[in-house]
Amino acid sequence: MPDATGWQPLIRSRAWEQVVDRVEEKILSGDLRIGDRLPPERDFASMLGVSRAAVREALRVLEAHGVLHRPRVGTGRDSGSVIAGTPTTGLSRLLRVHVALSNFDLDEITEARVALERASASLAASQATESDLARMRELLDRMDDETLPRDRFNDLDTDFHMALAEAADNRLLTALTTAIRGAIRHTLLHAFEQLADADAVLNALRRQHRSLCEAVAQGDADRAADEVDRHIRGFHRIASHTLNRSMPRTPPAC
Amino acid sequence: MPDATGWQPLIRSRAWEQVVDRVEEKILSGDLRIGDRLPPERDFASMLGVSRAAVREALRVLEAHGVLHRPRVGTGRDSGSVIAGTPTTGLSRLLRVHVALSNFDLDEITEARVALERASASLAASQATESDLARMRELLDRMDDETLPRDRFNDLDTDFHMALAEAADNRLLTALTTAIRGAIRHTLLHAFEQLADADAVLNALRRQHRSLCEAVAQGDADRAADEVDRHIRGFHRIASHTLNRSMPRTPPAC
DNA sequence: CACCGATGCTTGGTCTGACCAAGGTCACCC
DNA sequence: GGGTGACCTTGGTCAGACCAAGCATCGGTG
Known part of the structure:
Protein backbone atom coordinates (compact mmCIF):
# COMPACT_ATOMS: atom_id res chain seq x y z
CA MET A 1 0.00 0.00 0.00
CA PRO A 2 1.53 3.36 -1.00
CA ASP A 3 1.87 5.98 1.70
CA ALA A 4 -0.13 9.19 1.88
CA THR A 5 1.90 10.97 -0.77
CA GLY A 6 1.75 8.03 -3.16
CA TRP A 7 5.52 7.76 -3.07
CA GLN A 8 7.65 5.36 -1.18
CA PRO A 9 11.42 5.24 -0.96
CA LEU A 10 13.26 3.08 -3.43
CA ILE A 11 14.78 -0.02 -1.92
CA ARG A 12 17.91 -0.85 -3.77
CA SER A 13 18.06 -4.57 -4.03
CA ARG A 14 21.34 -6.13 -3.20
CA ALA A 15 23.41 -8.17 -5.58
CA TRP A 16 22.73 -11.49 -3.88
CA GLU A 17 18.99 -10.77 -3.87
CA GLN A 18 19.04 -10.39 -7.60
CA VAL A 19 20.88 -13.67 -7.91
CA VAL A 20 18.23 -15.39 -5.79
CA ASP A 21 15.54 -13.81 -7.94
CA ARG A 22 17.20 -14.98 -11.13
CA VAL A 23 17.37 -18.53 -9.91
CA GLU A 24 13.79 -18.44 -8.69
CA GLU A 25 12.62 -17.05 -12.01
CA LYS A 26 14.25 -19.96 -13.77
CA ILE A 27 12.49 -22.32 -11.39
CA LEU A 28 9.12 -20.58 -11.69
CA SER A 29 9.37 -20.65 -15.47
CA GLY A 30 10.25 -24.32 -15.46
CA ASP A 31 13.76 -23.78 -16.84
CA LEU A 32 15.30 -25.30 -13.75
CA ARG A 33 14.01 -28.56 -12.36
CA ILE A 34 14.86 -30.88 -9.54
CA GLY A 35 18.20 -32.52 -10.22
CA ASP A 36 19.48 -29.74 -12.48
CA ARG A 37 22.85 -28.25 -11.68
CA LEU A 38 23.76 -24.61 -11.33
CA PRO A 39 27.07 -23.50 -12.84
CA PRO A 40 30.18 -23.59 -10.64
CA GLU A 41 30.27 -20.60 -8.32
CA ARG A 42 33.12 -18.90 -10.15
CA ASP A 43 31.52 -19.29 -13.57
CA PHE A 44 28.10 -18.30 -12.28
CA ALA A 45 29.55 -15.16 -10.73
CA SER A 46 31.20 -14.05 -13.94
CA MET A 47 28.08 -14.93 -15.98
CA LEU A 48 25.97 -12.68 -13.75
CA GLY A 49 28.64 -10.01 -13.45
CA VAL A 50 28.84 -10.17 -9.67
CA SER A 51 31.44 -11.36 -7.24
CA ARG A 52 31.66 -14.89 -6.02
CA ALA A 53 30.70 -13.71 -2.55
CA ALA A 54 27.38 -12.41 -3.85
CA VAL A 55 26.67 -15.72 -5.57
CA ARG A 56 27.58 -17.62 -2.45
CA GLU A 57 25.25 -15.56 -0.27
CA ALA A 58 22.45 -16.26 -2.72
CA LEU A 59 23.22 -19.97 -2.76
CA ARG A 60 23.14 -20.05 1.03
CA VAL A 61 19.66 -18.55 1.01
CA LEU A 62 18.44 -21.06 -1.54
CA GLU A 63 20.02 -23.89 0.37
CA ALA A 64 18.42 -22.73 3.60
CA HIS A 65 15.05 -22.84 1.85
CA GLY A 66 15.64 -26.40 0.75
CA VAL A 67 15.92 -25.43 -2.90
CA LEU A 68 19.51 -26.63 -3.20
CA HIS A 69 21.26 -29.71 -1.88
CA ARG A 70 24.37 -29.28 0.19
CA PRO A 71 26.91 -28.67 -2.54
CA ARG A 72 29.59 -31.23 -3.26
CA VAL A 73 33.12 -30.53 -4.29
CA GLY A 74 34.90 -32.12 -7.17
CA THR A 75 33.91 -33.06 -10.68
CA GLY A 76 31.41 -35.84 -10.00
CA ARG A 77 28.00 -36.02 -11.65
CA ASP A 78 26.25 -34.45 -8.66
CA SER A 79 29.00 -32.06 -7.73
CA GLY A 80 28.26 -28.40 -7.41
CA SER A 81 24.87 -26.93 -6.49
CA VAL A 82 21.95 -29.17 -7.44
CA ILE A 83 18.29 -28.17 -7.32
CA ALA A 84 16.73 -30.13 -4.50
CA GLY A 85 13.08 -29.75 -3.56
CA THR A 86 13.33 -30.66 0.11
CA MET B 1 17.98 -43.51 11.64
CA PRO B 2 21.52 -45.01 11.71
CA ASP B 3 22.50 -47.26 8.85
CA ALA B 4 23.00 -51.03 9.13
CA THR B 5 26.41 -50.74 10.76
CA GLY B 6 25.27 -48.14 13.24
CA TRP B 7 27.79 -45.69 11.85
CA GLN B 8 27.23 -42.84 9.51
CA PRO B 9 29.76 -40.53 7.95
CA LEU B 10 30.54 -37.31 9.74
CA ILE B 11 29.22 -34.24 8.04
CA ARG B 12 31.58 -31.44 8.77
CA SER B 13 29.48 -28.40 9.40
CA ARG B 14 30.54 -25.28 7.69
CA ALA B 15 31.54 -22.10 9.45
CA TRP B 16 28.44 -20.18 8.50
CA GLU B 17 26.24 -23.06 9.68
CA GLN B 18 27.82 -22.87 13.08
CA VAL B 19 27.16 -19.15 13.16
CA VAL B 20 23.50 -19.73 12.32
CA ASP B 21 23.35 -22.36 15.04
CA ARG B 22 24.88 -20.02 17.59
CA VAL B 23 22.35 -17.33 16.84
CA GLU B 24 19.49 -19.81 16.92
CA GLU B 25 20.70 -21.19 20.24
CA LYS B 26 20.63 -17.70 21.68
CA ILE B 27 17.10 -17.29 20.38
CA LEU B 28 15.95 -20.70 21.61
CA SER B 29 17.40 -19.99 25.03
CA GLY B 30 15.70 -16.63 25.19
CA ASP B 31 18.94 -14.66 25.19
CA LEU B 32 17.99 -12.93 21.98
CA ARG B 33 14.57 -11.41 21.55
CA ILE B 34 12.72 -9.47 18.93
CA GLY B 35 14.28 -6.03 18.61
CA ASP B 36 17.68 -7.07 19.92
CA ARG B 37 20.71 -6.21 17.83
CA LEU B 38 23.50 -8.49 16.71
CA PRO B 39 27.04 -7.11 16.88
CA PRO B 40 28.44 -5.38 13.78
CA GLU B 41 29.58 -7.90 11.20
CA ARG B 42 33.26 -7.23 11.74
CA ASP B 43 33.06 -7.50 15.51
CA PHE B 44 30.83 -10.55 15.35
CA ALA B 45 33.26 -12.26 13.03
CA SER B 46 36.21 -11.68 15.31
CA MET B 47 34.19 -12.70 18.38
CA LEU B 48 33.34 -16.02 16.75
CA GLY B 49 36.76 -16.47 15.23
CA VAL B 50 35.51 -16.68 11.66
CA SER B 51 35.76 -14.42 8.67
CA ARG B 52 33.29 -11.70 7.90
CA ALA B 53 32.18 -13.65 4.84
CA ALA B 54 31.10 -16.58 7.01
CA VAL B 55 29.14 -14.26 9.26
CA ARG B 56 27.51 -12.61 6.28
CA GLU B 57 26.41 -15.92 4.80
CA ALA B 58 24.85 -16.82 8.12
CA LEU B 59 23.09 -13.47 8.37
CA ARG B 60 21.67 -13.94 4.86
CA VAL B 61 20.17 -17.27 5.89
CA LEU B 62 18.63 -15.78 9.01
CA GLU B 63 17.32 -12.84 7.04
CA ALA B 64 15.78 -15.14 4.44
CA HIS B 65 13.98 -16.95 7.23
CA GLY B 66 12.53 -13.72 8.53
CA VAL B 67 14.60 -13.82 11.69
CA LEU B 68 16.46 -10.61 10.87
CA HIS B 69 15.32 -7.30 9.45
CA ARG B 70 17.07 -5.95 6.40
CA PRO B 71 20.18 -4.51 7.98
CA ARG B 72 20.74 -0.76 8.06
CA VAL B 73 24.02 1.01 7.77
CA GLY B 74 25.29 3.70 10.03
CA THR B 75 25.18 4.25 13.76
CA GLY B 76 21.46 4.81 14.33
CA ARG B 77 19.46 3.01 16.98
CA ASP B 78 18.21 0.32 14.60
CA SER B 79 21.35 0.08 12.51
CA GLY B 80 22.97 -3.29 12.02
CA SER B 81 21.16 -6.63 12.13
CA VAL B 82 18.06 -6.61 14.29
CA ILE B 83 16.08 -9.69 15.34
CA ALA B 84 12.77 -9.53 13.52
CA GLY B 85 10.16 -12.25 13.82
CA THR B 86 8.43 -11.88 10.47
C1' DC C 1 46.37 -57.01 -19.84
C1' DA C 2 44.68 -55.73 -15.23
C1' DC C 3 45.48 -53.24 -11.31
C1' DC C 4 47.08 -49.46 -8.59
C1' DG C 5 49.11 -45.23 -7.19
C1' DA C 6 50.68 -40.47 -8.30
C1' DT C 7 49.48 -36.23 -10.32
C1' DG C 8 46.73 -32.56 -11.64
C1' DC C 9 42.24 -30.37 -12.49
C1' DT C 10 37.79 -28.88 -10.80
C1' DT C 11 35.06 -27.23 -7.19
C1' DG C 12 33.36 -25.64 -2.82
C1' DG C 13 35.04 -23.55 1.93
C1' DT C 14 37.43 -19.98 4.00
C1' DC C 15 40.07 -15.97 4.85
C1' DT C 16 42.28 -11.34 4.11
C1' DG C 17 42.18 -6.89 2.80
C1' DA C 18 40.37 -3.36 0.41
C1' DC C 19 37.08 0.26 -1.29
C1' DC C 20 32.44 2.39 -1.58
C1' DA C 21 28.12 4.47 0.05
C1' DA C 22 24.91 5.60 3.49
C1' DG C 23 23.66 7.16 7.97
C1' DG C 24 24.98 9.53 12.47
C1' DT C 25 27.70 12.35 15.42
C1' DC C 26 30.01 16.19 16.67
C1' DA C 27 32.89 19.98 16.59
C1' DC C 28 33.73 24.00 14.18
C1' DC C 29 32.54 28.24 11.92
C1' DC C 30 29.47 31.85 10.36
C1' DG D 1 22.14 29.42 17.73
C1' DG D 2 22.09 27.16 13.53
C1' DG D 3 24.04 25.26 9.64
C1' DT D 4 27.63 22.45 7.70
C1' DG D 5 31.31 19.71 6.75
C1' DA D 6 34.72 16.24 8.57
C1' DC D 7 34.81 11.87 10.51
C1' DC D 8 33.32 7.48 12.30
C1' DT D 9 30.54 3.41 12.02
C1' DT D 10 28.41 -0.03 9.38
C1' DG D 11 26.73 -2.82 5.64
C1' DG D 12 27.58 -3.97 0.40
C1' DT D 13 30.77 -5.51 -2.79
C1' DC D 14 34.77 -7.11 -4.88
C1' DA D 15 39.44 -9.32 -5.99
C1' DG D 16 42.60 -12.58 -4.95
C1' DA D 17 44.48 -16.17 -2.53
C1' DC D 18 44.95 -20.77 -0.27
C1' DC D 19 43.11 -25.22 1.32
C1' DA D 20 40.83 -29.74 1.00
C1' DA D 21 37.97 -32.96 -1.19
C1' DG D 22 36.53 -35.53 -5.15
C1' DC D 23 37.52 -37.23 -9.97
C1' DA D 24 39.94 -38.30 -13.99
C1' DT D 25 43.88 -39.38 -16.29
C1' DC D 26 48.15 -41.46 -17.02
C1' DG D 27 51.99 -44.18 -16.22
C1' DG D 28 54.19 -47.83 -13.73
C1' DT D 29 53.98 -52.50 -11.90
C1' DG D 30 52.39 -57.16 -11.30
Missing part, protein backbone atom coordinates in the same frame (compact mmCIF):
# COMPACT_ATOMS: atom_id res chain seq x y z
CA PRO A 87 11.14 -28.14 1.83
CA THR A 88 10.81 -29.88 5.18
CA THR A 89 14.19 -29.06 6.67
CA GLY A 90 13.99 -25.36 5.92
CA LEU A 91 10.36 -25.21 6.91
CA SER A 92 11.01 -26.87 10.21
CA ARG A 93 13.97 -24.67 11.03
CA LEU A 94 11.99 -21.59 10.12
CA LEU A 95 9.02 -22.54 12.25
CA ARG A 96 11.19 -23.63 15.15
CA VAL A 97 13.00 -20.35 15.44
CA HIS A 98 9.79 -18.36 15.11
CA VAL A 99 8.21 -20.47 17.79
CA ALA A 100 11.18 -19.58 19.98
CA LEU A 101 10.71 -15.92 19.18
CA SER A 102 7.19 -16.37 20.59
CA ASN A 103 5.62 -15.38 17.39
CA PHE A 104 3.59 -18.50 17.91
CA ASP A 105 2.63 -19.89 21.27
CA LEU A 106 1.80 -23.48 22.08
CA ASP A 107 -1.96 -22.93 21.91
CA GLU A 108 -1.76 -21.56 18.40
CA ILE A 109 0.50 -24.36 17.27
CA THR A 110 -1.81 -26.95 18.74
CA GLU A 111 -4.75 -25.46 16.89
CA ALA A 112 -2.85 -25.60 13.61
CA ARG A 113 -1.69 -29.14 14.28
CA VAL A 114 -5.23 -30.24 14.94
CA ALA A 115 -6.38 -28.66 11.70
CA LEU A 116 -3.65 -30.29 9.65
CA GLU A 117 -3.77 -33.68 11.30
CA ARG A 118 -7.56 -33.89 11.14
CA ALA A 119 -7.18 -33.52 7.41
CA SER A 120 -4.38 -36.08 7.30
CA ALA A 121 -6.39 -38.54 9.33
CA SER A 122 -9.49 -38.36 7.21
CA LEU A 123 -7.54 -38.55 3.98
CA ALA A 124 -5.57 -41.46 5.37
CA ALA A 125 -8.76 -43.22 6.36
CA SER A 126 -10.03 -43.04 2.83
CA GLN A 127 -6.87 -44.12 1.07
CA ALA A 128 -4.22 -45.60 3.34
CA THR A 129 -2.50 -48.60 1.78
CA GLU A 130 -1.67 -51.82 3.58
CA SER A 131 1.96 -50.80 3.81
CA ASP A 132 0.99 -47.45 5.35
CA LEU A 133 -1.00 -49.30 7.99
CA ALA A 134 1.79 -51.78 8.55
CA ARG A 135 4.24 -48.97 9.09
CA MET A 136 1.97 -47.28 11.61
CA ARG A 137 1.34 -50.52 13.48
CA GLU A 138 5.02 -51.31 13.61
CA LEU A 139 5.71 -47.94 15.22
CA LEU A 140 2.93 -48.52 17.74
CA ASP A 141 4.35 -51.92 18.60
CA ARG A 142 7.72 -50.39 19.27
CA MET A 143 6.12 -47.75 21.47
CA ASP A 144 4.61 -50.50 23.64
CA ASP A 145 8.05 -51.20 25.09
CA GLU A 146 7.78 -50.10 28.71
CA THR A 147 11.55 -49.65 29.07
CA LEU A 148 11.80 -47.11 26.28
CA PRO A 149 13.52 -43.88 27.27
CA ARG A 150 11.34 -40.81 27.02
CA ASP A 151 13.17 -39.27 24.12
CA ARG A 152 12.87 -42.45 22.07
CA PHE A 153 9.17 -42.58 22.85
CA ASN A 154 8.85 -38.99 21.73
CA ASP A 155 10.69 -39.71 18.49
CA LEU A 156 8.51 -42.73 17.76
CA ASP A 157 5.45 -40.62 18.49
CA THR A 158 6.72 -38.08 15.98
CA ASP A 159 7.32 -40.87 13.46
CA PHE A 160 3.81 -42.16 13.97
CA HIS A 161 2.26 -38.79 13.23
CA MET A 162 4.49 -38.43 10.19
CA ALA A 163 3.46 -41.88 9.00
CA LEU A 164 -0.16 -40.81 9.34
CA ALA A 165 0.52 -37.72 7.25
CA GLU A 166 2.29 -39.80 4.66
CA ALA A 167 -0.63 -42.20 4.50
CA ALA A 168 -2.74 -39.20 3.52
CA ASP A 169 -0.51 -38.99 0.44
CA ASN A 170 -0.30 -35.21 0.54
CA ARG A 171 3.22 -33.86 0.55
CA LEU A 172 2.25 -30.39 1.72
CA LEU A 173 0.34 -31.73 4.71
CA THR A 174 3.25 -34.04 5.42
CA ALA A 175 5.80 -31.26 5.18
CA LEU A 176 3.81 -28.88 7.37
CA THR A 177 3.05 -31.56 9.94
CA THR A 178 6.67 -32.67 10.06
CA ALA A 179 7.92 -29.12 10.29
CA ILE A 180 5.58 -28.15 13.09
CA ARG A 181 6.29 -31.31 14.97
CA GLY A 182 10.02 -30.69 14.55
CA ALA A 183 9.59 -27.14 15.73
CA ILE A 184 8.05 -28.20 19.02
CA ARG A 185 10.11 -31.36 19.49
CA HIS A 186 12.12 -29.94 22.34
CA THR A 187 9.07 -28.49 24.01
CA LEU A 188 7.23 -31.80 23.88
CA LEU A 189 10.29 -33.69 25.05
CA HIS A 190 10.60 -31.35 27.99
CA ALA A 191 6.97 -31.97 28.82
CA PHE A 192 7.50 -35.74 28.55
CA GLU A 193 10.37 -35.57 30.98
CA GLN A 194 8.47 -33.52 33.53
CA LEU A 195 5.31 -35.63 33.50
CA ALA A 196 3.88 -36.22 36.94
CA ASP A 197 2.04 -39.48 36.26
CA ALA A 198 4.06 -40.62 33.29
CA ASP A 199 2.92 -44.23 32.98
CA ALA A 200 -0.74 -43.34 32.93
CA VAL A 201 -0.19 -40.63 30.35
CA LEU A 202 1.94 -42.85 28.13
CA ASN A 203 -0.63 -45.62 28.29
CA ALA A 204 -3.37 -43.20 27.39
CA LEU A 205 -1.34 -42.05 24.40
CA ARG A 206 -0.82 -45.66 23.33
CA ARG A 207 -4.54 -46.38 23.55
CA GLN A 208 -5.38 -43.26 21.56
CA HIS A 209 -2.86 -44.14 18.87
CA ARG A 210 -4.27 -47.65 18.55
CA SER A 211 -7.76 -46.38 18.35
CA LEU A 212 -6.83 -43.78 15.74
CA CYS A 213 -5.04 -46.45 13.77
CA GLU A 214 -8.12 -48.65 13.91
CA ALA A 215 -10.35 -45.88 12.61
CA VAL A 216 -7.98 -45.30 9.71
CA ALA A 217 -7.83 -49.01 8.95
CA GLN A 218 -11.62 -49.21 8.93
CA GLY A 219 -11.80 -46.26 6.59
CA ASP A 220 -13.87 -44.24 9.03
CA ALA A 221 -12.72 -40.73 8.12
CA ASP A 222 -14.86 -38.83 10.61
CA ARG A 223 -13.90 -40.99 13.53
CA ALA A 224 -10.22 -40.83 12.55
CA ALA A 225 -10.37 -37.04 12.49
CA ASP A 226 -12.09 -36.92 15.86
CA GLU A 227 -9.63 -39.36 17.38
CA VAL A 228 -6.59 -37.39 16.31
CA ASP A 229 -8.27 -34.19 17.41
CA ARG A 230 -8.93 -35.51 20.92
CA HIS A 231 -5.49 -37.08 21.06
CA ILE A 232 -3.63 -33.88 20.27
CA ARG A 233 -5.74 -31.61 22.42
CA GLY A 234 -5.58 -34.06 25.29
CA PHE A 235 -1.83 -34.23 25.35
CA HIS A 236 -1.54 -30.51 24.83
CA ARG A 237 -3.66 -29.94 27.92
CA ILE A 238 -1.40 -32.14 29.99
CA ALA A 239 1.79 -30.73 28.46
CA SER A 240 0.92 -27.09 28.93
CA HIS A 241 -0.15 -27.77 32.50
CA THR A 242 3.11 -29.59 33.18
CA LEU A 243 5.20 -26.90 31.52
CA ASN A 244 3.44 -24.08 33.30
CA ARG A 245 4.24 -25.65 36.62
CA SER A 246 7.89 -26.19 35.81
CA MET A 247 8.52 -22.86 34.09
CA PRO A 248 5.97 -20.51 35.62
CA ARG A 249 7.25 -17.40 33.86
CA THR A 250 9.64 -16.47 31.13
CA PRO A 251 12.31 -14.21 32.57
CA PRO A 252 11.79 -10.54 31.76
CA ALA A 253 14.04 -8.86 29.21
CA CYS A 254 16.97 -6.97 30.66
CA PRO B 87 7.90 -15.45 9.32
CA THR B 88 5.39 -14.78 6.58
CA THR B 89 7.71 -13.45 3.90
CA GLY B 90 10.20 -16.27 4.18
CA LEU B 91 7.46 -18.84 4.51
CA SER B 92 5.68 -17.60 1.44
CA ARG B 93 8.81 -17.49 -0.65
CA LEU B 94 9.75 -20.95 0.47
CA LEU B 95 6.36 -22.42 -0.34
CA ARG B 96 6.13 -20.61 -3.66
CA VAL B 97 9.37 -21.95 -4.98
CA HIS B 98 8.53 -25.46 -3.82
CA VAL B 99 5.18 -25.23 -5.48
CA ALA B 100 7.01 -24.29 -8.66
CA LEU B 101 9.31 -27.26 -8.24
CA SER B 102 6.15 -29.37 -8.26
CA ASN B 103 6.82 -30.69 -4.87
CA PHE B 104 3.24 -29.73 -4.24
CA ASP B 105 0.50 -29.79 -6.81
CA LEU B 106 -2.68 -27.75 -6.73
CA ASP B 107 -4.78 -30.59 -5.31
CA GLU B 108 -2.49 -31.00 -2.36
CA ILE B 109 -2.39 -27.29 -1.72
CA THR B 110 -6.15 -27.04 -1.87
CA GLU B 111 -6.51 -29.82 0.66
CA ALA B 112 -4.14 -28.03 3.03
CA ARG B 113 -5.91 -24.71 2.50
CA VAL B 114 -9.23 -26.30 3.30
CA ALA B 115 -7.83 -27.79 6.49
CA LEU B 116 -6.32 -24.50 7.63
CA GLU B 117 -9.20 -22.27 6.64
CA ARG B 118 -11.83 -24.56 8.14
CA ALA B 119 -9.99 -24.08 11.40
CA SER B 120 -9.74 -20.32 10.88
CA ALA B 121 -13.42 -20.07 10.04
CA SER B 122 -14.63 -21.93 13.08
CA LEU B 123 -12.29 -20.08 15.40
CA ALA B 124 -13.35 -16.80 13.83
CA ALA B 125 -17.00 -17.69 14.29
CA SER B 126 -16.47 -18.18 17.98
CA GLN B 127 -14.42 -15.08 18.67
CA ALA B 128 -14.41 -12.56 15.83
CA THR B 129 -14.64 -9.00 17.07
CA GLU B 130 -16.83 -6.30 15.56
CA SER B 131 -13.80 -4.73 13.91
CA ASP B 132 -12.83 -8.07 12.36
CA LEU B 133 -16.30 -8.34 10.88
CA ALA B 134 -16.23 -4.74 9.73
CA ARG B 135 -12.93 -5.33 7.98
CA MET B 136 -14.27 -8.40 6.20
CA ARG B 137 -17.46 -6.65 5.15
CA GLU B 138 -15.54 -3.68 3.84
CA LEU B 139 -13.46 -5.97 1.64
CA LEU B 140 -16.60 -7.69 0.39
CA ASP B 141 -18.16 -4.33 -0.45
CA ARG B 142 -15.12 -3.38 -2.48
CA MET B 143 -15.27 -6.69 -4.30
CA ASP B 144 -18.83 -5.93 -5.40
CA ASP B 145 -17.50 -3.36 -7.86
CA GLU B 146 -18.24 -4.86 -11.28
CA THR B 147 -15.56 -2.81 -13.01
CA LEU B 148 -12.75 -4.15 -10.84
CA PRO B 149 -9.85 -5.57 -12.83
CA ARG B 150 -9.23 -9.26 -12.27
CA ASP B 151 -5.96 -8.82 -10.44
CA ARG B 152 -7.48 -6.35 -7.99
CA PHE B 153 -10.35 -8.76 -7.40
CA ASN B 154 -7.82 -11.51 -6.74
CA ASP B 155 -5.91 -9.34 -4.28
CA LEU B 156 -9.08 -8.40 -2.42
CA ASP B 157 -10.04 -12.05 -2.33
CA THR B 158 -6.65 -12.80 -0.78
CA ASP B 159 -7.15 -9.99 1.71
CA PHE B 160 -10.54 -11.38 2.66
CA HIS B 161 -9.13 -14.80 3.42
CA MET B 162 -6.32 -13.20 5.40
CA ALA B 163 -8.84 -11.13 7.33
CA LEU B 164 -10.70 -14.32 8.16
CA ALA B 165 -7.48 -15.90 9.42
CA GLU B 166 -6.73 -12.83 11.49
CA ALA B 167 -10.20 -12.92 12.99
CA ALA B 168 -9.33 -16.39 14.21
CA ASP B 169 -6.59 -14.67 16.22
CA ASN B 170 -4.03 -17.38 15.56
CA ARG B 171 -0.80 -16.11 14.11
CA LEU B 172 0.39 -19.49 12.89
CA LEU B 173 -2.81 -20.15 10.99
CA THR B 174 -2.61 -16.63 9.61
CA ALA B 175 1.00 -17.01 8.55
CA LEU B 176 0.43 -20.38 6.90
CA THR B 177 -2.72 -19.23 5.15
CA THR B 178 -1.05 -16.07 3.92
CA ALA B 179 2.03 -17.94 2.79
CA ILE B 180 0.10 -20.57 0.89
CA ARG B 181 -2.15 -17.99 -0.68
CA GLY B 182 0.91 -15.98 -1.69
CA ALA B 183 2.54 -19.07 -3.12
CA ILE B 184 -0.37 -19.73 -5.47
CA ARG B 185 -1.20 -16.10 -6.18
CA HIS B 186 0.06 -16.25 -9.74
CA THR B 187 -1.66 -19.54 -10.41
CA LEU B 188 -4.99 -18.23 -9.16
CA LEU B 189 -4.59 -15.00 -11.07
CA HIS B 190 -3.91 -16.92 -14.22
CA ALA B 191 -7.06 -18.96 -13.61
CA PHE B 192 -9.05 -15.74 -13.02
CA GLU B 193 -7.88 -14.34 -16.30
CA GLN B 194 -8.74 -17.46 -18.27
CA LEU B 195 -12.22 -17.92 -16.84
CA ALA B 196 -14.79 -18.89 -19.43
CA ASP B 197 -17.89 -17.56 -17.69
CA ALA B 198 -16.21 -14.97 -15.51
CA ASP B 199 -19.24 -12.98 -14.32
CA ALA B 200 -21.10 -16.03 -13.14
CA VAL B 201 -18.05 -17.33 -11.31
CA LEU B 202 -17.28 -13.99 -9.68
CA ASN B 203 -20.85 -13.61 -8.53
CA ALA B 204 -20.81 -17.09 -7.08
CA LEU B 205 -17.65 -16.20 -5.18
CA ARG B 206 -19.26 -13.03 -3.88
CA ARG B 207 -22.30 -14.95 -2.67
CA GLN B 208 -20.13 -17.55 -0.98
CA HIS B 209 -18.06 -14.88 0.75
CA ARG B 210 -21.18 -13.14 2.05
CA SER B 211 -22.63 -16.33 3.28
CA LEU B 212 -19.38 -17.30 5.01
CA CYS B 213 -19.21 -13.88 6.57
CA GLU B 214 -22.76 -14.25 7.85
CA ALA B 215 -22.01 -17.61 9.42
CA VAL B 216 -19.02 -16.10 11.20
CA ALA B 217 -21.05 -13.12 12.36
CA GLN B 218 -23.73 -15.43 13.77
CA GLY B 219 -21.09 -17.43 15.57
CA ASP B 220 -22.04 -20.62 13.76
CA ALA B 221 -18.66 -22.38 13.70
CA ASP B 222 -19.74 -25.54 11.90
CA ARG B 223 -21.53 -23.70 9.14
CA ALA B 224 -18.62 -21.28 8.73
CA ALA B 225 -16.24 -24.21 8.33
CA ASP B 226 -18.50 -25.88 5.80
CA GLU B 227 -18.98 -22.66 3.85
CA VAL B 228 -15.27 -22.00 3.49
CA ASP B 229 -14.71 -25.65 2.62
CA ARG B 230 -17.26 -25.58 -0.20
CA HIS B 231 -16.02 -22.18 -1.33
CA ILE B 232 -12.39 -23.24 -1.70
CA ARG B 233 -13.12 -26.62 -3.25
CA GLY B 234 -15.62 -25.09 -5.62
CA PHE B 235 -13.22 -22.51 -6.99
CA HIS B 236 -10.43 -25.04 -7.11
CA ARG B 237 -12.57 -27.27 -9.31
CA ILE B 238 -13.22 -24.43 -11.72
CA ALA B 239 -9.64 -23.19 -11.61
CA SER B 240 -8.03 -26.54 -12.25
CA HIS B 241 -10.45 -27.21 -15.08
CA THR B 242 -9.66 -23.82 -16.61
CA LEU B 243 -5.92 -24.25 -16.18
CA ASN B 244 -5.92 -27.75 -17.59
CA ARG B 245 -7.59 -26.51 -20.73
CA SER B 246 -5.19 -23.60 -21.20
CA MET B 247 -2.01 -25.48 -20.30
CA PRO B 248 -2.75 -29.10 -21.14
CA ARG B 249 0.72 -30.37 -20.35
CA THR B 250 3.88 -29.20 -18.77
CA PRO B 251 6.65 -29.47 -21.32
CA PRO B 252 8.86 -32.54 -20.79
CA ALA B 253 12.36 -32.06 -19.45
CA CYS B 254 15.09 -31.95 -22.07
